[in-house]
Amino acid sequence: MVDYLPQENEKAQGVRDTGFYQSRKWIKVRDEIKLRDEMTCQFCGAPITGRYVVDHKTEITVDNMHDWDIAYNPANLWLLCQKCHNSKTHGTISTPNTTLW
DSSP states (O other), rough: OOOOOOGGGGGOOOOHTTTGGGGHHHHHHHHHHHHTTTTBOOTTOOBBSSOOOEESSOOOOOOOOOOHHHTGGGEEEEEHHHHHHHHHHHHOOOOOOOOOO
């Protein structure tokens, strides 16, 4: 028997699949944002004691992940608690003005 994935079930490669979030460059920027935002959710203002996400205000994609202004620019990054990140991701809250400085 041949083991294969039918073409319609193949997953398109996303940013997470590229190793971006494991790179030294991303980890350094992520840690700087955690310090800058003082482990406080930048949407709801609550101190973060559990899970958190350093989130891209303008969504990062495979096509723009090498664009410094999108991927690494601190003006495009903010610390969110897991609840606010999930709400943003699922469209129940909107991102404030994402103009990059």
